[in-house]
Amino acid sequence: MKPRIEVVAIDCLMVRLFEVIAEANMPWMLAATQRLRAGFGPALVDLVPSYTTLMVHYDLTALTPAQARELIDQALTDLQPQAQGSGQCHVLPVWYDLSVGPELILLAQRSGLAVDEVIRRHSAHEYQVFALGFAPGFAFMGLVDEILATPRLDTPRKRVAAGSVGIAERQTAAYPVVSPGGWNLIGRTPAKLFDRERDGYSLMQPGDTVRFEAVDHAEFIHLGGDDTPLEAQA
Amino acid sequence: MSRLIIEASTPLCLLQDAGRFGVRHLGVTQGGALDWVSMSWANWLLDNALDAPVVEITLGGFTVQAEDYCLLALAGADLGAYIDERAISPGRSFILQKGQRLRFTQPFNGARAYLAAPGGFDAPPVLGSCATVVRESLGGVDGFGKALAEGARLSYSGTGGAMKVLANPDLPSAASLDVIIGAQIGQFSGQSLFDAFNTEWALDSRADRMGMRLLGTPLHYQGPSLISEGIPLGAIQVPPDGQPIVLLNDRQTIGGYPRLGALTPLSLARLAQCLPGATLKLAPMMQPGAHAQHLRFLAQYANP
Known part of the structure; x- marks a missing residue:
């Protein structure tokens, strides 16, 4: 190289x-x-x-x-690849539900898979954090199972709720704060992704790995999640 | 502690310093004064650190009243400033007696004025800086990225300062801006390279602290589509419509449009004083020459 x-x-x-x-x-x-x-x-x-x-x-x-x-x-000079596992591995709980992840339907239709299988495939892989950008703590992760790859929405939403988990092409990400956004939303995480009081500020750093773990509504709320449906927040 | 109460403001009046550093890999933007040269002179007038927190006033509409005796300094644009009924021109430190008002009316020359106080205005550093970035809810007087608003207070705790005047307070001409050529410049068409540096560009009204758009002959990029990469301050990116955008302090940290290179910091400071409709030309420059020019300029603050 x-x-x-x-x-x-x-x-x-x-x-x-x-x-x-x-x-x-x-x-x-x-x-x-x-x-x-x-x-x-x-x-x-x-x-x-x-x-x-x-x-x-x-x-x-x-x-x-x-x-x-x-x-x-x-x-x-004489660069050697760093041993695997040198970054942190995070587990992000996600409540996959149509009320907070309306594009679950679209992804199921495009892939021909059942919604449950879409969820299973998204949460089965350990993703790499390639870069942070767009907003503080917004981590671009990949690569998503090819069958789930979906282009961004034609018209971005004016308001995407904090914690929203989305897919764009073969990348996945979670929105740290409320912002506009064009990713296909499939669920929501209660994790605090950016915190000015935390050492290092951002939960995820480039080079870390991330696994999504499906949780039910009760667990999502217990973990501090906000279940306000997407439409109601517009 | 000396205090000022804000009687009028706009969303374009912001507490700023040199910006946030060491956090770009977390997606945190830079922020900071757009005309860093004038910010530095405003601080220099009070013997402050050149990057102490100042108020960036864009276009006017800003009024403060002194609640105590205040020593302040003003540099940058002439925004028709008055102390009560007496006009005050930029490039000087001055006293505002208790009860006196300082107000900025409208732009007469330039776009951004910088108001400094001894030791800098008080604000909590957030991620190492007081720079206000509204979009990221970072910085400013409250630390949460709010623009300066009517009814809020500005204070400073420094006791030093001096009554000084700049020998040459005039804003430099922005008719020609220097571009450090680089990035994907080799993959634009030959005609576009000629057009970039030989035709006039007009500043679009679509301009904010993230970027300023230039209108002119469209430029054609011929290379492959890019994978997003880090974007430096002043980068000139060319989206598919061919109209370049100069990326400024509040830009996103990574992006995927091809770039011609980046403006020099001195040229960025001049651009920050331009109003929509202004016309300018771009001039190519190499990195080593720009570096030497920049160091010569910085030496002026030590020995103006």
């Missing part, structure tokens, strides 16, 4: 490690992240991972562009 380094701003370089989205990228991405954080030390302002890239934002009063490139080269 030979990463490419591209100029993207006065103080940012893009490290391009892969060309396609794959779960197999993650051990390499994690290893590169760790090396870059150690190599740049306090001169690192931000490191923004996405599916195939790491954007290095460095302190331009501490490093010249040439020095920053050199640090990246050094950090990625």
Whole structure:
């Protein structure tokens, strides 16, 4: 693997490690992240991972562009993939129900599966967190079973409830806060995904893994979930 | 502690500092003053840290009354500011006596004025910054991302400060903005590269703290569709309609539209003072030259 380094701003370089989205990228991405954080030390302002890239934002009063490139080269020399299981594994309880996940029907129709089987397949896989974006704590996870892959809604909803769990193509995610959104909603989690009082703020970090666990209504409420139906919140 | 009570405000009047850092990998945006140069001068006038919390006033409509004797400083746009009935121009520190009002009426030159106080206005740092991001419910006087509102109070606790005036308070021209070329620029058509840097662009009214759209000859990207990746401040992204968008402080952290590169921070500060309809040209620049230019500029604050 030979990463490419591209100029993207006065103080940012893009490290391009892969060309396609794959779960197999993650051990390499994690290893590169760790090396870059150690190599740049306090001169690192931000490191923004996405599916195939790491954007290095460095302190331009501490490093010249040439020095920053050199640090990246050094950090990625003889890179070895990090052992599996180095990220945290989270279990997110989900109440899969039509009142909070109206696209369960659409997914069942498209796939030819029963609603229960859609739920079973979504909750059977351990997903990788590829990147966070869109909103604080919003984790892009994948890859969803190919048979469940569904494009985003033609018209995004103006208001998606906090905790809503959705699918877009082969990705799945949960909305940390109320926001507009175009993902196909299939359920809701009571988990607090972003908390300014928590160490690390976001429940999920890039490189973590996530499993969804189906819970019934009583358990969802017991865990602090809000069962207000989607329409009623519009 | 000295206090001001807000008598009039708009959703565009926000407490800001340099922004939030070290949290972009969690999907948290940067935020911070759009014209960081004027924010820095406002703080410089009071011997503050250059990134101390200031009030960013966009277009006017903001009035405060002093509840105590206050030392303040103003830099950036001329928004027709008055102390009671006396006009005050930007680029100076000044005193507001108890009971006096400072009000901003309408833009005469530029779009954003910065009001500073000794030591910075009081606000709880949230994720390391006081920058107000309404969309993320982060920062501001209450810490929960609210814009400054009528009836709320601003306070400061610093005791230092000085009566200073800027030698050259004028806003620099925004007729030409420097673009550090990079990202996917090599995958735009040759004609589009010519058009990008040789034709005029007009600033669209679709502009906010997330981004500003430029209207002109559509640009054509010829590369493959992109996988979302980190987006730096000032990135110029080109969606399928070919009309570029300059991404600003409140941008989303990752995105998948092709980019020409990114404006320099100095050019971003100039762009932040432009009103819709303004016309400008883009000029290509290489990263090392932009870096050297930036360091020379920063040295001015130490020795203006």
